Amino acid sequence: MGSTSAHSNEGSTSTDEAPNRGGLGRRDLIKRSAALGLITVPTMSFLSACASGGGGGEGGSQTKGKVSKDNPFGVAEGSKVEVVVFKGGYGDDYAKAWETAFDKKWGTTSSHLGTQEITGKLQPRFNAGNPPDVVDNSGAQQIKLDVLFKSGQLSDLAPVLDAPSLDDPTKKVRDTLIPGTADQGLQGGKIVSLNYVYTVWGLWYSGKLFKDKGWTPPKTWDEFLAVCKAAKDAGIGGLAHQGKFPYYINVAIMDLIAKLGGLDAMKAIDNLDPKAFVGSDAAKQSVEAIYEVVEKGYLMPGTNGLTHTESQTRWNQYKAAFVTCGSWLENEQLKTTPDDFDMKFLPMPLLPGSALPFEAIRAGAGEPFIVPEKAKNKAAGQEFLRSMLSKEWSTIFAQQANSLTIVKDGVDAGVQLRPGTKAAVDAVKAAGDNTFNYLYPNWYSEMDVEIQNASNELMAKRIQPAEWLKRAQAAVDKAAKDPNSKNNRRD
Known part of the structure; x- marks a missing residue:
């Protein structure tokens, strides 16, 4: 949760239950x-x-x-x-x-x-x-x-x-x-x-895998990339993401923007600023950082075509070092998580010059x-x-x-x-x-979907970071024309 959202998290089964109650x-x-x-x-x-x-x-x-x-x-x-x-x-x-x-x-x-x-x-x-x-x-x-x-x-x-x-x-x-x-x-x-x-939202990793490989949980983006490289060299993915639901990779992108640019960068997006993305150095550096993971081949193979549970289950099988998710992850993956997996949470590592500390999290x-x-x-x-x-x-x-x-x-x-x-x-x-949270997904759902769609194209290398920024800003500008937007403002 979801919306959320949000969300919001998807389930691992499509079965509906007829009316009944349990104690x-x-x-x-x-x-x-x-x-x-x-x-x-x-x-x-x-x-x-x-x-x-x-x-x-x-x-x-x-x-x-x-x-x-x-x-x-x-x-x-x-x-x-x-x-x-x-x-x-x-x-x-x-x-x-x-x-x-x-x-x-x-x-x-x-x-x-x-x-x-x-x-x-x-x-x-x-x-x-x-x-x-x-x-x-x-x-x-x-x-x-x-x-x-x-x-x-x-x-x-x-x-x-x-x-x-x-x-x-x-x-x-x-x-x-x-x-x-x-x-x-x-x-x-x-x-x-x-x-x-x-x-809480952020990155997750296996304490057992990191101990076995001798990896140290990263606090900077360079350290994060180094672990991803080590994972690739070991024959596994660096980062898994839930490709069919680009909401999840936006957790990483938006966390980086908020931590690099501070709360003002986050509020600029929620407040539909005409320079929320195009003209924002924090947004530019953040999306370029995520794209570097793609360009260097650090994504878990096949992750772009997987659902949330498919990607998370492969992560549970030690096929990737990291996955992005909210804290519902543990309950969602109870049936596929090995007993000795030792699930751990990691705040988004810092880009150089970040305004917020490493410990800052979206919560x-x-x-x-x-x-x-x-x-x-x-x-x-x-x-x-x-x-x-x-x-x-x-x-x-x-x-x-x-x-x-x-x-x-x-x-x-x-x-x-x-x-x-x-x-x-x-x-x-x-x-x-040092916690932060975006409100635009609930205030402007169409804008949220359009940014997710841009991220889907980015992760598949069908567009470059400059085009992602352009599409994200276009979504912001479109939302700003909504008459109800004047009622949604954070100071």
Whole structure:
């Protein structure tokens, strides 16, 4: 997570699950340390029909119960709640456990769908004004949040964030979250999505492979290239990337831009600056650095034609030194990761003259959950999100999905973490205040896709860095013509 996004991460299976629920006893539960506290890929467009579709539809007669101090949204006892979640890197067992807990507390009956086909399954329903009550809108087929927002399909989540916390009713929900994470759900000045999973992005490597080869994790770009060369000399790839989803290689490109040019270079892209790419020395040097990996033959053979899981699985088989990804990687690759692989996280190495330190990382909230404006049981959807932001449900997620949430100190204390998750937590601690995160993928999904497409051409050597910069800037300039862009601004 995803969008994200984003994302956002794609799943390793295309199987949808029919409505059903499972309890906490489905597997041994892995607890996380409360002391740690901190720890998406657009491709399809939402049809413009949703702007005119619905017109009330099923959403015109919403289920409502009696509002009270303990029931701030008026959940109706005995009502039905429909939950749809993206079944990707985090699976969907956590949601089944949530639904069981929700039904037990409120006397509701939940239906569950875990799927990767978010757009395919839900676009017709949004068009008809009959969406589910809660949606984890993530993955390669997520419905673009900016498109949903412009067509009036998203409810304002401010009431959820301003409601009393289930853990401490003297506090608002928003005051129990990691600072800044709620703001990542902004569209046009309103918070309309809840980015739930606290994620870090960067490079990953095998501690075992590096130990066996005598390689030192690189801190500079020259050191990174040296390890890639050593890997090539050893008959394996230097860098694996998920070629069919160029979102992932943009993690490397955009991280380099932010670390070299500082937060101003990042904000220039989010704020659609006319010199965000063309005229930006940080952007020029960063894309040229990535292209050097291509030119020198340091990519894992075949990586340009692979999906995310195919590329990551070959990396698990020691066929590449590095892979780019978010911290959902460990959970997504549980079945293919050798027991002694020793998964490690690495911040993006530094280009000469970088404004940010090596420890700086892209970190923030992913996996956007929404309550549709026309949901039949909107009250239950709002209460469901409030429950997600409790320590109980945050712990359930940590137990089932091997990842942490945006809830501060939101998981039980005292047990061992998996290697990759521990490495991510350590990276967050080391980064301190030196974290950054881009907002343009959620604000301008079409721009994001166009930059991804340019990166796909770059990695295949069909265009040069100068052409990539030109195409990326053209995408920025096009997004700047969107009337809604004036509402999206970061200082």
